Structures are given as C-alpha cells and as structure tokens.
Amino acid sequence: MKAHPICHTCGVQFAAADEPPRACPICEDPRQWVPEDGQRWTTMDELAADHRNEVREDAGLTGIGTAPRFGIGQRALVVPSAEGNVLWECVTLLDDETAEAVDALGGLAAIAISHPHYYSAMVEWAHRFECPVLLHRDDARWIMRPDPAIELWDGEKREIGGLTLLRLGGHFRGGTVLHRPDGDGTLLSGDIVQVIPDRAWVSFMWSYPNLIPLPGAEVERMARALEPFAFETIQGAWWGTTVPRDGKAVVRRSADRYLRALAGELL
Ligand SMILES: [Zn+2]
Numbered sequence: 001m002k003a004h005p006i007c008h009t010c011g012v013q014f015a016a017a018d019e020p021p022r023a024c025p026i027c028e029d030p031r032q033w034v035p036e037d038g039q040r041w042t043t044m045d046e047l048a049a050d051h052r053n054e055v056r057e058d059a060g061l062t063g064i065g066t067a068p069r070f071g072i073g074q075r076a077l078v079v080p081s082a083e084g085n086v087l088w089e090c091v092t093l094l095d096d097e098t099a100e101a102v103d104a105l106g107g108l109a110a111i112a113i114s115h116p117h118y119y120s121a122m123v124e125w126a127h128r129f130e131c132p133v134l135l136h137r138d139d140a141r142w143i144m145r146p147d148p149a150i151e152l153w154d155g156e157k158r159e160i161g162g163l164t165l166l167r168l169g170g171h172f173r174g175g176t177v178l179h180r181p182d183g184d185g186t187l188l189s190g191d192i193v194q195v196i197p198d199r200a201w202v203s204f205m206w207s208y209p210n211l212i213p214l215p216g217a218e219v220e221r222m223a224r225a226l227e228p229f230a231f232e233t234i235q236g237a238w239w240g241t242t243v244p245r246d247g248k249a250v251v252r253r254s255a256d257r258y259l260r261a262l263a264g265e266l267l
C-alpha cells in the first residue's frame with residue numbers, strides 16, 4: 001500500500017503517493033517556512049514509533065497534543081456539544097491509545113479546524129471516528145489529502161450542536177474560530193486570534209513566523225465580527241494558552257492597540 005507522506009514542518013498529511021511531493025505548498029507559503037536544510041517527510045508509522053499523544057485536561061476541556069512536540073505543536077480540544085463531541089483542531093498522530101481515549105469520551109461527531117496549519121492528519125481521524133471534517137470553503141485550495149469526509153462550509157457562520165463556527169478571516173481567508181456559549185462563554189481561537197504571553201491582550205497577524213501584520217481594516221472587521229458573541233475565556237492553539245477572563249474586552253482593546261500601532265501612535 002502506498003504511504004501518505006506527512007510534512008515534517010507543518011505536520012500536514014498528503015494524498016497517497018509512491019514518492020513524497022517535491023514541496024509542501026503550505027510550508028512554501030509565506031505564512032509558514034521551509035527549514036534551511038530543506039523539506040523533510042515522514043509517515044504515520046514513523047511518527048508513531050517515537051511519539052505519543054498526551055490526553056489531558058486543559059482549562060476545562062480535554063486536550064490532545066503530541067509529545068515530543070511535532071510540526072507546529074498545537075493541541076486539539078474535545079468540545080462537548082448537543083450533537084456529540086466536536087474535535088476542535090487536530091493533530092497528526094493518531095494511534096490506538098489515543099483513539100481508545102477518545103472513544104472513552106464518547107467518540108467524535110465532527111472535527112472542525114481553524115485554518116490549514118492544523119489540517120494535520122484530519123482525514124485519518126475522520127475515518128477512524130466516522131465523522132465529517134468541517135472546513136471553510138475559502139481555504140479549500142490548501143487541502144492536501146482530499147476525501148469525501150471533508151465537508152466545506154460557506155459564508156460567515158455554521159452552527160453545530162449549539163456551538164458556532166465563525167469565519168473570522170485574517171491569518172487565512174477562511175480562518176475560523178469556535179464559540180462555545182456554555183458558562184460565561186469561550187472563544188476557541190486557534191491562531192486566528194492569537195493568545196500571547198500577556199494574558200490581558202491578544203494579537204493578530206497574517207504571518208506569524210515571518211512577522212507580517214494584517215491591515216488595520218481587517219483587524220477592525222475581525223473585532224466587529226466577534227461583537228455579537230459573549231465570552232470570558234479565550235483558548236489558543238497550544239497547551240495552556242488561555243486568556244482566563246474578560247476575553248471580549250481583551251479582543252476589543254487589543255484590536256484598538258493594534259490599530260494605534262499601525263497608525264504610528266505608539267512610536
Ligand atoms: Zn508543510
């Protein structure tokens with residue numbers, strides 16, 4: 001059987017092939033990077049040989065992250081909904097131990113991913129849990145392993161079991177966040193709204209590794225799109241990246257600071 005090559009830098013799995021692709025389009029895009037010594041490829045079997053997944057609590061949800069760190073290092077979150085668990089984001093490694101841990105939580109009703117940097121091995125996960133992967137159509141060109149399990153959605157919003165997927169754009173045209181209304185509300189933000197070391201602030205970028213900002217009008221549009229949603233906490237893309245309180249005000253004040261910086265007012 002042909003292997004599905006996996007890009008070592010971004011962790012995205014490609015369609016089956018005899019040879020790995022010449023390049024990874026996701027890493028060649030200015031929003032990622034290619035290592036100085038060139039592109040490297042791996043497979044799920046190779047990855048499983050020296051990595052495992054940690055499945056543990058992260059700010060009230062169950063997180064799944066690979067150790068040692070692989071690719072961009074994000075951890076996924078299992079988010080309960082009225083239709084069953086939604087896996088928010090995804091990781092590349094899927095082994096039996098992880099699958100059994102997710103089964104014990106009730107399995108998955110759907111997988112939803114903020115943007116192509118976390119597409120990882122989403123199709124493997126969808127097949128194992130017999131569920132769809134919900135992706136925004138505006139980012140369809142970045143799907144490296146097409147599959148019938150992938151369900152593209154259009155427009156600004158999509159509801160799933162009381163949760164809302166909101167297209168926020170910015171970092172990617174189809175950049176998506178997930179709003180969970182339970183409790184005081186949580187925004188699961190990937191790196192569309194980036195949780196930074198000072199938890200009283202967040203930030204926004206077009207390219208994080210290459211430090212290329214977004215236009216002010218786009219950041220303002222993103223902040224406005226979040227205005228109808230109530231949320232105290234913001235959960236970013238990595239273990240422990242949580243804004244614990246006042247999330248909505250944090251987004252507003254951070255967008256204002258960003259606009260002032262772009263206008264030269266902080267110089
Ligand atoms: Zn890549």
Ligand SMILES: [Zn+2]
Nearest residue numbers: 115117171191
């Ligand atoms: Zn990204």
